[in-house]
Amino acid sequence: xxxxxxxxxxxxxxxxxxxxxxSQERLWLASVDYTITKEERKQYAALTEEERRKFQDAFxxxxxxxxxxxxxxxxxxxxxxxxxxxxxxxxxEVPGVFTERGRMYMRFxxxxxxxxxDMPAQAxxxxxxxxxxxxTGEVPVEIWVYDKPxxxxxxxxxxxxxxxxxxxxxxxxLNDELKPLQRSRN
Numbered sequence: 001x002x003x004x005x006x007x008x009x010x011x012x013x014x015x016x017x018x019x020x021x022x023s024q025e026r027l028w029l030a031s032v033d034y035t036i037t038k039e040e041r042k043q044y045a046a047l048t049e050e051e052r053r054k055f056q057d058a059f060x061x062x063x064x065x066x067x068x069x070x071x072x073x074x075x076x077x078x079x080x081x082x083x084x085x086x087x088x089x090x091x092x093e094v095p096g097v098f099t100e101r102g103r104m105y106m107r108f109x110x111x112x113x114x115x116x117x118d119m120p121a122q123a124x125x126x127x128x129x130x131x132x133x134x135x136t137g138e139v140p141v142e143i144w145v146y147d148k149p150x151x152x153x154x155x156x157x158x159x160x161x162x163x164x165x166x167x168x169x170x171x172x173x174l175n176d177e178l179k180p181l182q183r184s185r186n
Contacts, residue, residue, distance in 0.1 A: 025052055030097040031082055032059070034107040081106055091170045100173045101142065101162055108151035111144035111160070121165065140164040142171060156180055 021029065029036070029044070036044070036059070044055055061067075063074040082097070085105050089096035096102035118138035146158040156178045162171040 022049065025049075027095060027097060028056060030095075030103075031085075031106055032078070033097075033103065035063070035078075077109075081109060084110075092168070094170070099171065101171055104144070104160060104173075108146055108158075111151075112147045113143075113145040115143045117141055117143070119163070139167060140171075141174070153178060 029041070040059065044052060047055055060072055060075040060078070064072040065074055085096035085102040087096070089099050089102040089105065091099045097106060117140075119141045121137060121139050140163070142162045144158075144160040144162075146152050146160070152158045158176065158178050160176045161174040163174040164171045
């Protein structure tokens with residue numbers, strides 16, 4: 001489990017009944033997981049429901065890259081990602097922002113390259129060893145490639161592979177690795 005997501009989950013469990021988050025507040029907090037600071041998260045948890053709505057507005061105001069314009073480009077980018085994640089990465093009853101693919105997309109945006117394919121499961125069933133041992137045959141995978149920061153680093157690209165080993169439309173992260181760029185030979 002991603003440490004940031006695990007931290008958010010622990011925060012939600014630790015809040016108790018006095019500061020219970022609504023389902024909408026939990027969704028919002030999950031969707032800004034890679035944007036919000038630890039201090040902001042702590043402040044948010046201590047607020048009342050009405051104060052949280054004001055906090056959300058102020059949160060985006062402070063991130064506006066050009067306050068002189070009527071639009072907030074950071075908020076617009078966030079909303080576009082959120083709409084995409086909720087439309088394409090909901091897995092059964094799980095909202096898109098709580099899925100592996102949704103969290104990756106919210107963090108880095110659209111990959112430069114994305115491919116869906118079927119891949120043979122390893123002998124004995126599971127591809128990853130941590131999943132169900134009864135996964136056999138072809139399993140759906142989704143491969144994403146990022147070639148620009150912040151997802152990649154200079155001279156490297158990021159390859160992220162998600163797998164639905166149990167064929168239940170619940171994709172888990174199989175691997176996430178930075179690889180050196182190959183220079184073309186002339």
